[in-house]
Amino acid sequence: MTESVSLKYETNVAVGIDAGNLSMNHIIQVRELSKSFNGTTRAVDGISFEVYEGEIFGFLGPNGAGKTTTISMLTTLLRPTSGSATICGFDILKEPNEVRKRIGVVPQEYTADEDLTGYENIMFCADLYGIPRRISRERAAELLQLVELESAKDRKVETYSGGMRRRLELACGLINHPQVLFLDEPTLGLDVQTRAAVWQYIRRLKDEYGMTLFLTTHYLEEADSLCDRIAIIDHGKIVRIGSPKELKDSLGGDIIELGIQENDKEEDPTLLILGVEHVKEVKRVGPAEYRIKSELGEVTAPMIIHRLISNGYHVSKISLMRPTLDQVYLELTGKSIREENGDQTQFRRQRATLRRARS
Amino acid sequence: MSDVSGLPEDMKKAYGTASSTPSAEPSPHSRSAIIDSSPWHGLWALTNRELKKWYKNPVILLLSLIQPVLWLGLFGKAMNFNAIFTDGAFSIPGLDIPKEVINQLGNMLMLNVFGTSDYFSFLAVGMLSFIVIFTAMFSGMSIVWDRRLGTLNKVMSTPVARGSIVMSKILSSVIRSIVQAAIILVLAVLFGLSTTGITPLGVLGTFTSLALLSFGFSSIFLMLALRSTNQNTQMAIVNLLNLPLLFGSNALFPAGFMPEWLQAFVKVNPISYATDIGRQLLLGAGGMASLAFDFAYLAAFAAAFSAIGIVLSWRFLTK
Numbered sequence: 001m002t003e004s005v006s007l008k009y010e011t012n013v014a015v016g017i018d019a020g021n022l023s024m025n026h027i028i029q030v031r032e033l034s035k036s037f038n039g040t041t042r043a044v045d046g047i048s049f050e051v052y053e054g055e056i057f058g059f060l061g062p063n064g065a066g067k068t069t070t071i072s073m074l075t076t077l078l079r080p081t082s083g084s085a086t087i088c089g090f091d092i093l094k095e096p097n098e099v100r101k102r103i104g105v106v107p108q109e110y111t112a113d114e115d116l117t118g119y120e121n122i123m124f125c126a127d128l129y130g131i132p133r134r135i136s137r138e139r140a141a142e143l144l145q146l147v148e149l150e151s152a153k154d155r156k157v158e159t160y161s162g163g164m165r166r167r168l169e170l171a172c173g174l175i176n177h178p179q180v181l182f183l184d185e186p187t188l189g190l191d192v193q194t195r196a197a198v199w200q201y202i203r204r205l206k207d208e209y210g211m212t213l214f215l216t217t218h219y220l221e222e223a224d225s226l227c228d229r230i231a232i233i234d235h236g237k238i239v240r241i242g243s244p245k246e247l248k249d250s251l252g253g254d255i256i257e258l259g260i261q262e263n264d265k266e267e268d269p270t271l272l273i274l275g276v277e278h279v280k281e282v283k284r285v286g287p288a289e290y291r292i293k294s295e296l297g298e299v300t301a302p303m304i305i306h307r308l309i310s311n312g313y314h315v316s317k318i319s320l321m322r323p324t325l326d327q328v329y330l331e332l333t334g335k336s337i338r339e340e341n342g343d344q345t346q347f348r349r350q351r352a353t354l355r356r357a358r359s
Numbered sequence: 360m361s362d363v364s365g366l367p368e369d370m371k372k373a374y375g376t377a378s379s380t381p382s383a384e385p386s387p388h389s390r391s392a393i394i395d396s397s398p399w400h401g402l403w404a405l406t407n408r409e410l411k412k413w414y415k416n417p418v419i420l421l422l423s424l425i426q427p428v429l430w431l432g433l434f435g436k437a438m439n440f441n442a443i444f445t446d447g448a449f450s451i452p453g454l455d456i457p458k459e460v461i462n463q464l465g466n467m468l469m470l471n472v473f474g475t476s477d478y479f480s481f482l483a484v485g486m487l488s489f490i491v492i493f494t495a496m497f498s499g500m501s502i503v504w505d506r507r508l509g510t511l512n513k514v515m516s517t518p519v520a521r522g523s524i525v526m527s528k529i530l531s532s533v534i535r536s537i538v539q540a541a542i543i544l545v546l547a548v549l550f551g552l553s554t555t556g557i558t559p560l561g562v563l564g565t566f567t568s569l570a571l572l573s574f575g576f577s578s579i580f581l582m583l584a585l586r587s588t589n590q591n592t593q594m595a596i597v598n599l600l601n602l603p604l605l606f607g608s609n610a611l612f613p614a615g616f617m618p619e620w621l622q623a624f625v626k627v628n629p630i631s632y633a634t635d636i637g638r639q640l641l642l643g644a645g646g647m648a649s650l651a652f653d654f655a656y657l658a659a660f661a662a663a664f665s666a667i668g669i670v671l672s673w674r675f676l677t678k
């Protein structure tokens with residue numbers, strides 16, 4: 001998608017809307033959005049962010065972080081307790097119907113009707129948008145082809161596998177050719193292979209239709225491989241926003257782990273290593289084991305080895321690790337995302353979804 | 360981006376012109392331009408979905424018929440009031456009353472009590488209302504299911520009018536009720552409902568009244584389910600209301616012999632009016648009120664509650 005296309009589009013939609021909102025091509029703008037349930041739980045706590053047109057924006061956070069609640073508000077299903085948001089320039093509270101016309105939603109649950117066939121389900125979605133049959137038939141055929149469900153389209157959905165259901169949901173979410181597609185945990189409960197396949201479909205659909213994607217996930221790999229930018233959300237608050245690379249770079253570089261034979265020399269080589277260019281931090285993590293934080297690890301590591309050897313040390317092993325989102329998450333929230341568990345309702349819902357994904 | 364024409368991008372896509380340039384960004388205006396935005400669009404799609412789930416699953420249809428048929432068989436045939444009152448079922452010692460007189464008396468008793476000389480026919484018409492109420496009660500369940508499965512959220516994220524969502528449930532319940540009532544009526548005729556007084560117009564009138572009854576009660580039960588996420592609560596409500604509603608009407612027994620307080624309830628219970636219409640039109644029985652009043656009462660009931668249902672759906676479907 002070229003810049004001029006998106007600019008032209010913005011001016012098209014801008015008619016009659018506060019121009020200040022559209023200074024950049026922000027297709028989603030969120031201001032201080034909050035939601036409390038029963039007056040107590042603050043599920044979403046004053047979040048603000050923008051999503052650029054045409055990007056894949058990811059919400060990464062553990063179960064119960066407030067991802068679904070945010071999506072529900074943006075897709076006009078839940079009324080915010082406070083704050084505001086616009087999508088394609090339309091306020092989610094003041095003009096919800098205009099928002100609904102322009103978005104597609106693939107919810108966390110499998111919502112397709114089990115008693116109906118895949119084709120009937122997709123046509124049902126089309127009818128909800130009031131798309132004339134003449135057009136919806138063409139679109140359904142095209143989408144079913146894209147998600148490779150053509151051969152299964154006349155089977156009841158209850159016979160579908162988890163991956164097939166997800167693909168059907170994707171197709172349903174795109175039947176109105178939305179400008180923004182919301183995906184809530186698009187690969188929840190799928191095995192690793194199917195998950196990768198679903199990513200493929202998502203990328204393919206995005207290439208074909210060129211929409212903006214807003215997705216939530218608690219899989220780090222998913223956020224990393226799919227998203228242009230990520231917001232890390234924890235306890236209803238956004239802790240950091242950036243591209244996966246920016247987030248990882250914010251950790252301060254690569255990790256080099258080094259083993260030396262210490263008994264060669266009695267001296268601690270820490271100072272020696274710290275003298276190498278780009279090295280930021282050296283920690284002794286065990287007997288003769290050092291963990292080094294450094295930028296440009298692949299260049300720095302050989303330099304460290306060189307300096308150690310020329311100073312009479314014996315390097316017995318070395319490893320270089322790129323920072324992962326998991327480490328970013330750990331650094332920002334103080335806990336690992338993999339260990340976290342949601343609360344009871346969350347758990348029950350998710351289990352139901354998992355059951356269906358595996359059936 | 361190809362600058363083919365003023366044709367909306369969707370049309371181009373539909374006709375295959377754009378498929379050669381898949382990366383072309385469809386103009387956002389045309390994306391929504393083709394959308395039908397009449398307030399009731401999607402109503403038929405939603406209704407049709409409910410109906411499809413129903414008629415594609417004949418087991419559910421059969422199960423829903425079992426209960427009224429059992430009632431017809433057990434109550435209608437076993438509680439043979441005709442036999443009780445006629446053919447020497449009772450005799451008064453010391454008096455030698457001729458059989459014809461007793462039969463005559465019995466028939467008069469039946470006519471006085473039930474408005475018809477045959478309890479089975481009396482009950483059969485009541486069963487038409489019964490199946491309507493039963494179907495309406497479960498219309499609330501389907502919205503609870505849709506909420507639990509996430510379908511409701513998906514539907515609500517589309518531009519479908521909130522009123523359409525509720526109205527589709529009401530409509531599908533009305534259509535189901537009518538079909539089921541028709542089956543019950545046919546079965547009743549097979550089992551011996553007297554057909555002498557039945558005219559096409561009478562049948563039409565009866566089913567109109569049943570549709571109105573269904574409209575009103577489906578709306579009520581949907582309203583009760585609008586915010587509910589728990590089908591057990593819904594089941595409890597159904598179980599709580601179902602028998603009182605039925606016994607507190609003239610569907611099973613004539614109101615004339617009920618205690619005063621119950622009669623008062625029967626008089627406001629819309630079931631009584633639908634049954635009254637059926638008995639007048641199908642059996643030629645003397646009515647509780649005039650046909651015009653019956654219809655007016657039911658129409659007001661249906662209109663009031665479906666209107667309240669739609670208004671509440673605007674308010675309560677979005678949390």
Ligand SMILES: Nc1ncnc2c1ncn2[C@@H]1O[C@H](COP(=O)(O)OP(=O)(O)O)[C@@H](O)[C@H]1O
Pocket residue numbers: 037038041042043061062063064065066067068069070342343345346
């Ligand atoms: N309808 C609701 N009523 C009460 N609490 C809710 C409701 N929906 C979500 N919550 C609570 O809000 C928090 C965030 O939930 P959610 O947005 O679903 O998290 P996520 O999608 O990130 O896993 C959780 O603590 C959850 O229990």
Ligand SMILES: [Mg+2]
Pocket residue numbers: 064067068069108184185
């Ligand atoms: Mg969630």
